[in-house]
Amino acid sequence: MKLDIEYSLAGQNTSIHTDVNNDDLSFKLEEKDLRKVVTIKAKKDIRLVKCTLNDVHEFNQDDIFALNGYQSWTDTKETSLKEKFVEKDVYKIPGLVRNMFAFDRYGDALFYKYNKNILHGYNIFYVKGKKELFSYNHNYKNAYLIYQVDKAKHNLSIISDVDGVLLKKGEEFVAVDLYYNSNYKEGLEAFHKEFVSESEKVFGYTSWYNYYQNINESIILRDLESLDNRFNLFQIDDGYETFIGDWLEVDKTKFPNGLKPIVDKIHEKGLKAGIWLAPFVAETKSKLFNEHQDWFKKDPDGKISKCGSNWSGFYALDLSRQDVKDYIRKCLEYYMEIGFDFFKLDFLYSSMIAPTEGMTRAMMSNRSYQFLRDVLKDKLILGCGANCFSSYQKFNYLRIGPDVSLKFDDVWFMKYMHRERISTKITLQNTIYRSIFNHHLFLNDPDVFLLRDTNIDLSKEQKRALVTINALFGSVLMTSDNIATYTEESKKLLEASLDLFKNAKDKEFKKIGENIQITYTLHDEQKELVYNTKKGILL
Secondary structure, three states, rough: EEEEEEEEEOEEEEEEEEOOOOOOOOEEEEEEEEEEEEEEEEOEEEEEEEEEEEEEOOOOOOOOEEOOOOOHHHHHHEEEEEOOOOOOHHOOOOOHHHHHHHHHOOOOOOOOOOOEEEEEOOHHHHHHOOOEEEEEEOOOOEEOOOOEEOOOOOOOEEEEEOEEOOOOOOOOOEEEEEEEEEEEEHHHHHHHHHHOOOOEEEEEEHHHHHHOOOOOHHHHHHHHHHOOOOEEEEOOHHHHHHHOOOOOOOOOOOOOOOOOOOOOOOOOOOEEEEEEEEEEEEEOHHHHHHHHHHEEEEEOOOOEEEEEEOOOEEEEOOOOHHHHHHHHHHHHHHHHHHOOOEEEEEHHHHHEEEEEEEEOOOHHHHHHHHHHHHHHHEEEEEEOOOOOOHHHOOOOOOEEOOOOOOOOOHHHHHHHHOOOOOHHHHHHHHHHHHHHHHHOOOEOOOEEEEOOOOOOOOHHHHHHHHHHHHHHHOEEEEEEOHHHHHOOOHHHHHHHHHHHHHOOOOOOOOOOOOOOEEEEEEEOOOEEEEOOOOOOOOO
């Protein structure tokens, strides 16, 4: 195993490619008790860029390994060297299209250079097969780890994303601190022992996946009335506000009486009241964006940092500014005072989209997520579009895949776009492969199930697979259906899925080609399912 360190001195980038210290810095690599730790000490004032451990592990052709995506929407999967799998590089999209829709802003494309011969994942990595491995990042508050698989060389390298760290002469920085075990089962047990999170499971309703932004007081109250005492949450999603960013302005046309009377009715039914916000961003049509452009982050070229093309296009607030944090605090406290118990906070990757000198992306996300927890105190938080490891001990729940689509794999041309695209196919894949996080980094939100017969293009068998897998592997089971319209068949399927959600135990999965074999115990009886990832059905 070799260590490379890239850094900047007086504005000039340079590297150490050997195991010898130089006149600019020194380092030590320690290996003890299944930990690998790299500490860098500056001999001059330097700026760190990247620290890489090379030739860490060799693969067998048939070994299955896991690639955990950058943020919660990013595709996550198990694969092997014999599979023809290439990660989608948004820079293969024509520049006009990429820039128009800001496809390079949702994931890691701005700072990670994609290579067709390299596969990569973040902060946790494992190998099942002849040459087992389980590794995860102890240093996630300071620097993310990028696990790189070279398909040609059959080996693994690990990059520590230390970009942004400023070290004065004499200062030290832990660039790498990772767990490394050549036994998969032992490694998984160690990970589960170290990270533990518990909260109440959620069975609830959200308005998004039926009406999207086209909600109003009548629709919300009608769907609230349809819920029975099996539910414990009713969440109002995007569409109640005038514009993204103007959270203190509820649309008076849609909600003439405001949200407080609705919260009261939710509580009268014995449910928790949930609200959706994207606290770190604002769209171009908002008053916030037009009146406070100095509040927004800047890219290295000095332009305001765009985060994506949703709504009228949206931009990242600068969380290093006290006036920005005061505004976000005011907005969140407003909804706390109204009586909301549950906060779904979305598009959180925006907190690390542009560099903040002296801070890594890991530092930026941990700082911003902790701010949300500090403001909301003991309220329940569901994070979305966030880095998984940074969410630990900040959020009760985390979305672990992209949005469910009303089609199995969304419209055809979106398959060639960014890795964070809307897709039921991908979110089901993520639900299974990220199930190892559930009750450990947080409680998993696999996104909604949909059993209605109108306004949807999922087949009956695809809807069955969606609700079954969500119930087995998630701790948040949500729908956007008006369940009063369910057929008897849908009611029976929901009841069976709730039984899985509450009582299934000993859940395991195994990848077999394009199928995933799922085993579990229900009421002391061993059960087995086979999920076909291509068709989205249970065989």
